[in-house]
Amino acid sequence: MACAILVAGSVQASPAGEALEAIRENIWIDRAITLQDVGLLEPITLSSNAAHQEFFFPVPRTVKLSDAYIDFQGAYLKGTARTISLAMLVNGQPMQGLRIDNDSGQLENRLPVPAGPHGNGFVRLGIDWSFTSDLQVCEADSARTNALTIATDTQLRYRYDLHTPPSLESAWNTLPHDVILTLPERQLDRAAYDSAWRLGAALERSGRQVTVQTLPGTGSPIQVEDVPVPPALAGIPAFDALRQSGTLTIEDDAQLAALLVLQARAVVGDVTLISPAFMDRIQAMLSALEAQLQADPAALAQYRAWMKQRVQPPFSAQAANRNVTVALLGSTSVIAVKSDAGAQAAGLFDTAWKGLLKTVGLNAILARAPMNDDRHSIPLGNLGGDSASFNVVAQGDWFANFPLGAVVANGRIPSQLRIDVSAAPGASSTRPVASVFWNGILLSAQRLQATGHPERLLAQVPEYVLGVNNSVRVSFQRQPVSVDCNEVPQGFPVDVLPTSHVILKQGGDDTTFTGVLPKMADAPDLIIPETYLRHAAATLAHVIRLASASALSPxxxxxxxxxxxxxxxxxxxxxxxxxxxxxxxxxxxxxxxxxxxxxxxxxxxxxxxxxxxxxxxxxxxxxxxxxxxxxxxxxxxxxxxxxxxxxxxxxxxxxxxxxxxxxxxxxxASLPPGAEGSPFFEWRNYLSWGIPVGAFILFLILLTMLMAHRARGKRRSE
Known part of the structure; x- marks a missing residue:
């Protein structure tokens, strides 16, 4: 503000200057995350007369969210004359209730999210869909014509203040799902290329999708959509060129500087490899736009104030001892990594060390995921599972979500899940059932004794269930009970215990992809031709994707x-x-x-x-x-x-x-998972060759007995 007063006192204000001042004071970053981004690929349909579903949007734990809301998208169908109600909850608190009267329709609802940080790392959306029934509580309702469909483009939107740059941990956690990795030049040396693929692989291991771009220059095509150009800046050629949608072919550096002012992510991305040449190009862009403002002293003064506040060279003299930092570059912040420090940065952002990154920047000398050559099991609690109990009326689910790299390392891959559960007795004599899923594929299920004591479920893990991102789900099902059909069924507690774990085994047949994966996650070689260095952006997309697909260690x-x-x-x-x-x-x-x-x-x-x-x-x-x-x-x-x-x-x-x-x-490979270890498979294996051999042996025995009988008869006759 002091700077603004100084400018106003020294030059006469102008519309362009006032517009640039407003831009300088508006330091906010907008983020959005959809249900599809968190792994929900198909719409969810609720059709029972008392359905409840919860969704979890991950958010950084320490960042204060502002203007946050959930944009709910869905559709409903009402096929009966019953009264239908829909309740929407955020973090367990009711935010909106609706009575459904029409036969069908679309739902577009904005649900406010409490401001401030969310220490548990999630914003929780709850949906309650219910309708009245003329049946008694315990009678089955076969009607499925009353249904609510929740679209995968339901999203959480929020913004956060950039007056103070976030810590490295917060900056990493607030990266969008589709991340832009920006290279300083089209042609990279070996060290810079090595850094770029490692950063890209680490990003994909964290569940994001990476697009690689080169810092644009004159002649580069850039996609521009709805760039917020203030009318007062339309008279400046660089800003006027941005008032279009579609592909913009950059004519000069001033246009790139205008993008830095209004939509910097299109220029510098989200994660950026920084070299001296990179900052020289940024300075050339800024100088080109400065030249176009010479005729308007007020706009020029505000632009220079904007540059001082909003363009922070990542590795200036004050931060020369850092190689990973958060930097403001125009209207956005980036995670800036020195072009030879990609390996250290990739290691820092691994789950094991990310909690240490409470500062804006640091100098990483060495950072690797901790390895234990003797590790043969991993607790599910280390993979994100919560050990808190919960009540189940009819069905309840427990989840643990983790990347592939968390369970494929040191030459070992998952072979078995050992799930320890406990369940309280229910009102029904029918025992509850626990089912174990990996990425939606049923691996095991069994009836529980439900005595409140620990019980163990065993599930073999076939290689084909492994994904880039993995979800283990334990589903509990109970039989609801209503005495005399008049009582509302009540839930009883169940728990997945912290002793649950994944058993690892040495990789199997190394003639298949699944046999090679553990070796790729250990200490392999990535071999590329020299021509890849000359076409870095085009080739890195393939290298990063194949590195992720083969579990290559970053x-x-x-x-x-x-x-x-x-x-x-x-x-x-x-x-x-x-x-x-x-x-x-x-x-x-x-x-x-x-x-x-x-x-x-x-x-x-x-x-x-x-x-x-x-x-x-x-x-x-x-x-x-x-x-x-x-x-x-x-x-x-x-x-x-x-x-x-x-x-x-x-x-x-x-x-x-x-x-x-x-x-x-x-x-x-077409056999059911774990079949080769089952008694039935072993007996089938034996029978496949044992029946012919056994028949032949039996034939020899019978033939011997017949010959002996004839020999005895012959001796008697003599």
Whole structure:
């Protein structure tokens, strides 16, 4: 404010100057997170006469949320004449109640969220859908014509103040779901490329999707949508060019500076690799816009005040000893990482160390995820599970959500879930049932004794259930009881105990993707051709996506850059991106748009004319096993959304993810998970060869007995 008074006293005010002053004082960052962003890919439908559903939106624990609200999107259908009510709750507090009178309709409701920090890390949305029934409490209601559908674009929106830059932890936690990683230049050296892929892999491990861009320059196309250009700035050429929607081709640096003022994320992204050349380009942009303001002294003075307040060089003389920091760059803040410090930054933002990042910046010398070579189990509590009990009337669910990297490490993968539960007796003599799911796939279920004492559920974990992000769900079901059909059924407590854990095992057959995953999560090599450095933004998208799909460790992996046309002899497990491996015999052959997949003993596929595809396969080179990746066509699009290589040993990938899975060497992969360890499978195995052999042995025994009988008869006759 003192600066504003000084400006007003020294030059005459102007509309452009007042507009720039308002922009300078408005230091807010807007964020939105949808149900789809947190993993809900399909709409949820509630149709019972007393349905309750809760949704959790993650938010940073220490950031004060302002102007926060939930934008609820849904639709309803009313097929009976009953009275229907809908209650919406935020953090357990009723915020809105509706009476449904029409036969059908759309719902668009704004629910206020309490301001301030949310120490538990979530904003909770509760939905109660109920309707009156002329049936008694315990009678079944088969009607499903009264239904509420909750859309996946239901979202939490909030903003937070940037007058004081947030800590590194808060900045990481407030990153949007779709993160922009900005590179300083189109061509990177080895150290900068190494930093970029590690940061991208760490971001995807945290559940985000990464877009890679280069700091734009003259001639760069930029998508501009609804840039808030004040009318008072329309007379300035750089700002006037932003008053359009669609693709804007940058004509000069002044336009980029105008974007920094109004919509800086389009220029600098969310996470940025900083080099001296990067800050030189930012300074050139700012100077170009300054030149366009020379004719308006008031606007020029306000612009210079804005630059002083809103453009903070990340690694200036005052912060020269830092290599990871939060910096204001125009209308946004970025996590700035020195171009040679990506490995340290990726390690810092791992779950184990993130709680230490309470400062705006620091100098990370070394940061890796803690490793225990003797670890054979992981408590579910360490993966996000809560041990608090809850009441269940008919059905209740318990969740633990975690990234793949949390359970795939040190050459081990999940093999079994051991879930310890306790359940109080209910009013019904029917025992409750507990079911265990991994990423929505049922692994095990059993009836509980429900005596209030601990009970254990065992569930084998097949490799195909693994995902980039994983969710373990324990579902409890009880039989509601109403004496004489007049009482309202009551809930009784259940609990998932903190002794529940995941058992790890050494990776199995390394001729399949699932057998290779544990090796990728340990200490592998990432091998790229030198040409990738010259086309960094285009190639990093594929490297980051394949690193995520193969569980490549962002901190323990070694980057190897092969000269163009050079073949590499691997010294570790490897992920090779279009680099020939000495000793490996690829079954996939790619030549521009020509794809061949070779089987045994003849070829399986030979197709010409394919484009925008890629393929990956498991390959062995000497004593090391790894993954070979091939681009097919002029441009192999990175797959959306993220996926995991968890089936077979060959895959063809399209722009929506894996298109074709092939298992060329493991016919037993089609068996049910854990079947090979069951008694039935063992007996079936024995019977498959035991019946013919047993029949032959029985035939020999009978033949011997017949011959002996004849011999005895012959001796008697003599």
């Amino acid at each position: 901190w323990n992996t070694r980057l190897i850059v092969a000269k163009d046309g050079e073949a590499i002899a691997p010294e570790r497990p490897f992920l090779s991106m279009e680099v020939s491996i000495v000793g490996a015999t690829p079954r996939i052959t790619v030549d521009q748009d020509h794809l061949q997949i070779n089987g045994k003993p003849t070829a399986w596929l030979d197709v010409v004319g394919l484009d925008n595809l890629s393929a990956a396969e498991v390959a062995k080179a000497g004593k090391h096993t790894g993954i070979l990746w091939h681009a097919l066509g002029t441009q192999a699009d990175s797959a959306q959304p993220p996926f995991v290589l968890n089936r077979g040993d060959l895959v063809v990938i399209g722009n929506t993810g894996p298109a074709v899975w092939i298992d060329s060497s493991n016919p037993s």
